[in-house]
Amino acid sequence: MKEVTIYTDGACSGNPGPGGWGAILMCEGKQKEISGASKQTTNNIMEITAVLEALRLLKVECNVQVYSDSAYVVNAFNQGWIENWIKNHWRTANKEPVKNQDLWEELYNLTKKHNVEFIKVKGHSDNEYNNRCDYLATSAIKNIE
Numbered sequence: 001m002k003e004v005t006i007y008t009d010g011a012c013s014g015n016p017g018p019g020g021w022g023a024i025l026m027c028e029g030k031q032k033e034i035s036g037a038s039k040q041t042t043n044n045i046m047e048i049t050a051v052l053e054a055l056r057l058l059k060v061e062c063n064v065q066v067y068s069d070s071a072y073v074v075n076a077f078n079q080g081w082i083e084n085w086i087k088n089h090w091r092t093a094n095k096e097p098v099k100n101q102d103l104w105e106e107l108y109n110l111t112k113k114h115n116v117e118f119i120k121v122k123g124h125s126d127n128e129y130n131n132r133c134d135y136l137a138t139s140a141i142k143n144i145e
Contacts, residue, residue: 003066007023007127007132009023009047009137012043014073016041018037019043019136020144035136044122050137063115066118068118074119085104
């Protein structure tokens with residue numbers, strides 16, 4: 001099975017406001033950068049979207065390590081939040097509807113097609129790939145027409 005490393009980041013200028021996302025996929029010595037933006041969004045939506053867009057590119061089942069500075073994304077999987085949301089019919093522990101359910105459902109389904117491990121990285125520090133993803137995300141915002 002292929003080993004894939006993915007770094008992701010999302011950014012928002014205002015929250016909500018114009019937002020962007022960036023991701024770097026690395027596999028077998030190759031590297032691919034992707035990014036995108038939305039005129040009106042939130043930081044959390046962009047963080048989820050970055051992971052979603054990267055996983056959508058994988059054509060075969062892979063072992064994937066996803067590095068993200070988003071505690072929201074990483075904890076949803078590593079702390080079992082998403083399993084509880086599903087069990088509770090997409091309700092939080094406070095019985096509120098889970099925000100961005102459509103994105104979470106698609107992301108959850110994609111993680112079931114691969115062996116995905118989520119790893120939290122410190123944002124805006126010395127991680128060159130996280131910094132590059134931040135640059136891709138913020139640059140995408142600047143390109144919104």
